[in-house]
Amino acid sequence: MALLPVRLLALLSLVSLAFPGPAVAETARLSVDDAVRIAVERNLGLQAETFNPAIAATDIRRARSIYDPTLSAFFDHRGGNMQIGPASPVVDRTRFFDANASLDQLLPTGATASAAFTNLWSKDNLGLSTSRFAEPELTLSLSQPLLKGIGKRVTERGITTADDAMELSLAAWNQKALDTASEARNRFLTLVKARESLATRKASLAVTRQVHEENEGRVKAGVLAAFQLQDSELGVLLREKDLLDAELAERDAADQLRLTLHLPPGTVLELSDTSWTDVPDPSEEEAFGIALRRRPDLSNARTSLRTAEFNEEISRNLALPSLALEGSAGVAGIAPEYGNAFDDMRSGKNPNWAVGLRFSVPLGNLAARADVAAARLKASQARVGVAVLEESAGLEIRTALRALETRRKQDEVARKGVSVAETRLASFLKRGKLGLSTTKDVLDAEANLTQARENLSGARADFQSALTSLWKSTGELLDRHGVQFDGSAIASKTRKGTP
Known part of the structure; x- marks a missing residue:
């Protein structure tokens, strides 16, 4: 009989080897800066876009071969x-x-x-x-x-065109990086909002359960009508349903963020508390000046214009x-x-x-004259394209600034709403204990507080989304999160191991 425990332990050991326990999920602690950086580094579409600057770099090398002696x-x-x-x-x-x-x-x-x-x-x-x-x-x-x-400009026209193509490919890469950063930031903030909503729903359920437990005690003591117990029970059921919805929304938001950051599906996301940031509003002139320097689409349009004007100049020479x-x-x-x-x-x-x-x-000389006319029209078209983009950028910036101002005011209003709703609920809870308010009154006050807290979470998220839109419209979103890349490094990144 003394061998039985030994045999039992051996059997349990074999079972544990045959059926191992669940793997411990990885934990990723993230700030909003981390989320933006990881998304830019791991985004597959952005990695594919990286090949274009590398290809453009080889085109520059090819264009410079005109000076190779034969x-x-x-x-x-x-x-x-x-x-x-x-x-x-x-x-x-x-x-x-x-x-x-x-x-x-x-x-x-x-x-x-x-x-x-x-x-x-x-x-x-x-x-x-x-x-x-x-x-x-x-x-x-x-x-x-x-x-x-x-002249040198005519001789090196292929080199100039290849250089411009490199700038165009880098601008396209920067635009893709900007879109990726914007998506990552918004998904991060969506998860923050979902978790705040989840915490609000948990607190709401806790308060409603406490009211229901107190009602049960009063009904047993004969100091409260039994129908109010039904009100509190219904309130608990409704809050449980809201909590389930909030849990689902939180899981969906976390999964979306994991997908954006290319993290394993089971990764546990721990978010830091530094996500809700505020900055002084820039003037429209300041924001537009930043956009002229930083927006990839404007850079792309100006490069295309420069190329078109250069081609017009070269076509006039080639018509001689x-x-x-x-x-x-x-x-x-x-x-x-x-x-x-x-x-x-x-x-x-x-x-x-x-x-x-x-x-x-x-x-x-009809062919050369036609080339000159076509080049002149393309240059005019490029100039109009730059003007259209500048107007569009100005509209985006004005819209983002107005939204930022409005969202900031809404945040202030929502904060006051939470304070008032908390005071009101505390008052109804005290009056309920004294029999001066019904269970429905208490539950309505608690629902108002929950809604006020949801409004505050929504206002915070809307304010941060407005910041995202502003920084994206000025082209400085990556800089705001400390993400910087060197153009030559991007161009050579996918050429490692090539001669």
């Missing part, structure tokens, strides 16, 4: 046998060998500079003075546009006739042997040079 080489060995005349027994056997190389470099002015080396070697079997010779030649040349294609100044200078050598031919070339006694103008223009 090296070309050509090697050729050829020959032939040809009878000198129809009746001649002599056959001319010729052999040629070319070894040529050139280096071309684009210059910021639009000019193309070239250095070319040609090396021709030839021999035949005729035994003449020219039957064997080597002819090396070094030539430097330059072709400089004088009308179409002149093509006129280029071309020049070259070189030195050649010729001798039967390579060494002598190079010595002859180095002596410089066989120089050559050329200078000239090359001109061309398509008659009518």
Whole structure:
């Protein structure tokens, strides 16, 4: 019999291994700043958006490749046998060998500079003075546009466009980050409101149960009519139903916040008490000035305008006739042997040079004129787009400022309402104990207090939502929560491990 406890313990151990207990849920303690930061760091859509600046960075590298020098080489060995005349027994056997190389470099002015080396070697079997010779030649040349294609801005138009595309992709990323931060902040505040409502409903149920218990004691003592016991019991049931609704709303709000922050479903969320913040209201001029500097959509529109105006300028240049100044200078050598031919070339006694103008223009030039007209229209369209966005931003800011002022006043009114409702309920509770008020009066006063507290929670949440709208409309929401990102870091984030 002494072995029974040992066997029982062993059996319990096996059962515990086969059926482990529930895992301990993770706990995340969050402030509103933490919620915004985590949402921006973990948002999958934002991570996908991060690829666009990285792609734009590669486009900039590609555009800058116009200044990569181009090296070309050509090697050729050829020959032939040809009878000198129809009746001649002599056959001319010729052999040629070319070894040529050139280096071309684009210059910021639009000019193309070239250095070319040609090396021709030839021999035949005729035994003449020219039957064997080597002819090396070094030539430097330059072709400089004088009308179409002149200047650094025209030459680097691809680089400028790629730089603007990078700014556009960063602005799109910032807009996505701003939307993500706004969503995270509002979901955090929704959970705060839901938990305040839950606490209010718990307090309401506790008061109603206390009233019901006191009524039960009075009915037993014969000092209270039995129908008032029914009133208090109904009040308890209604508060229990309200509590269940509040618990459901709290669970839903917590789940939404966990989803926004990409936290595991079972994570327990502990919220800090620093969520209800207030700041001095900026003037409309101050807020609009911040928006002009910080709003991603305005930055995007201004970049698009700059690109359109740049394209208009370039299209006017590309519509000009093509006129280029071309020049070259070189030195050649010729001798039967390579060494002598190079010595002859180095002596410089066989120089050559050329200078000239090359001109061309398509008659009518309709395509270029159409490009200029289209670029001009796109620039005008971009200017109107900037004006429209600025007007829209001004309206958003004015609306947010008005809402902020109204929500602040509503918060003050709601606070006074709670104070009055608390005093009123305390008075009815005292009068009820003295038999000077009915159970319905007490429950109505308690319902008024609950509603006042709900109004206060709603007013606080509405005020914070108004702050979210204001900071989003000015583009400073991320800064308000200490979230800052460097553009170059964003562009390179998804390129780790790439050359």
